[in-house]
Amino acid sequence: MGVSPADGGRCICAARFRLVSLDAMHVDDALKARISIRSFLDKPVSEAEVRQILDVARWSPSGGNLQPWKVRVVAGAARQAVTDLAVSVLAQNPAGESEEHPIYPPKLWEPYRSRRFKIGEDMYALLGIPRDDKPARLQWVARNYQFFGAPVGLFFIIDRGMGNGQWAHLGMLMQSIALAATARGLGTCMQESWAMVRKSLHAHFQLQDRDVVYCGMALGHPDPESSVNTLRSDRAEVDEFAMLDGF
Numbered sequence: 001m002g003v004s005p006a007d008g009g010r011c012i013c014a015a016r017f018r019l020v021s022l023d024a025m026h027v028d029d030a031l032k033a034r035i036s037i038r039s040f041l042d043k044p045v046s047e048a049e050v051r052q053i054l055d056v057a058r059w060s061p062s063g064g065n066l067q068p069w070k071v072r073v074v075a076g077a078a079r080q081a082v083t084d085l086a087v088s089v090l091a092q093n094p095a096g097e098s099e100e101h102p103i104y105p106p107k108l109w110e111p112y113r114s115r116r117f118k119i120g121e122d123m124y125a126l127l128g129i130p131r132d133d134k135p136a137r138l139q140w141v142a143r144n145y146q147f148f149g150a151p152v153g154l155f156f157i158i159d160r161g162m163g164n165g166q167w168a169h170l171g172m173l174m175q176s177i178a179l180a181a182t183a184r185g186l187g188t189c190m191q192e193s194w195a196m197v198r199k200s201l202h203a204h205f206q207l208q209d210r211d212v213v214y215c216g217m218a219l220g221h222p223d224p225e226s227s228v229n230t231l232r233s234d235r236a237e238v239d240e241f242a243m244l245d246g247f
Contacts, residue, residue: 025183034178035233037187037218038123038143039226040150045075045186045219050152053184053219057176061169068166069173070157072205079153085204086145089197096196101212103192119233126227144193150220155194155201160212170214177217187222187229191215 025033050073062068074082089097108116121131129136147153154177158170178188194201194216201213222229 027179030179030182034182034188035229035231036189037150037220037222038148038189038228038231039223040148040187040218040220041223042149043151043221045152045221047075049184049186050075050219053177053180053186056180057173060173060176062172063165063169066162066166066169068158068162069170070211071173072155072157074153074155075151079147079151082153082155082201082204083146085200086194086197087142089200090142090145097199098195100198101195101214103195115234119231122233123228123231126231141193144191145197147191147216147218147220148189149223150187150189150218152219154217154219155205156214156217157205157207157211158214159210161210167214174217177219181219185221186219189218191217 054071054073058067104116124131124137124140127140129140143149156170156174158167174190178190181188192215194213198213202211205213207213
């Protein structure tokens with residue numbers, strides 16, 4: 001029986017989809033499996049692996065196809081340089097450098113305040129760090145600037161002239177990177193803590209005046225023996241945040 005060009009096209013597309021589905025993690029599973037990894041193995045991630053992840057993630061949604069993102073990836077000596085930079089800056093100014101684009105709104109309100117408090121307490125409970133041991137908690141926070149031991153760090157940069165929509169699209173790129181990494185057996189941690197040294201990173205990377213470093217991301221092989229990597233945040237049920245009409 002003959003096959004029309006249209007039918008043939010559908011067959012080819014279906015065959016390609018089946019091949020991808022067999023080789024890759026289902027997107028539902030990747031979404032549920034992705035967590036913030038805060039302890040990584042001392043195991044390298046190759047440039048080829050990073051490029052493959054970025055090559056997939058570049059197809060993230062982008063309104064008007066602006067693709068309003070830049071990504072700076074550091075490994076080896078380049079990674080160590082930004083770690084040393086953060087340690088130096090925060091030793092002189094523990095409060096951080098800039099109020100521009102704060103990590104959280106001031107005087108966070110409910111239910112967001114309670115959610116933030118609970119995930120922090122759940123994490124410290126897994127680490128065995130009590131609430132009154134502030135030095136130990138600060139030492140743990142400082143591990144952000146070591147990418148929690150991950151061999152690769154990514155920094156996400158956007159033009160300060162971009163609007164809220166473009167910032168949202170940058171977030172979609174970050175999510176795509178995280179999911180692509182998860183599907184490959186790697187782990188990530190999105191790190192807004194790097195905003196604390198945003199000005200120094202801007203100078204270090206010799207960015208243009210219009211560029212803003214939004215945040216960082218750790219990328220590597222999760223440590224399966226680390227208790228902190230069992231942390232999973234609570235999520236609101238669908239009916240708590242969604243209103244469905246007309247069904």
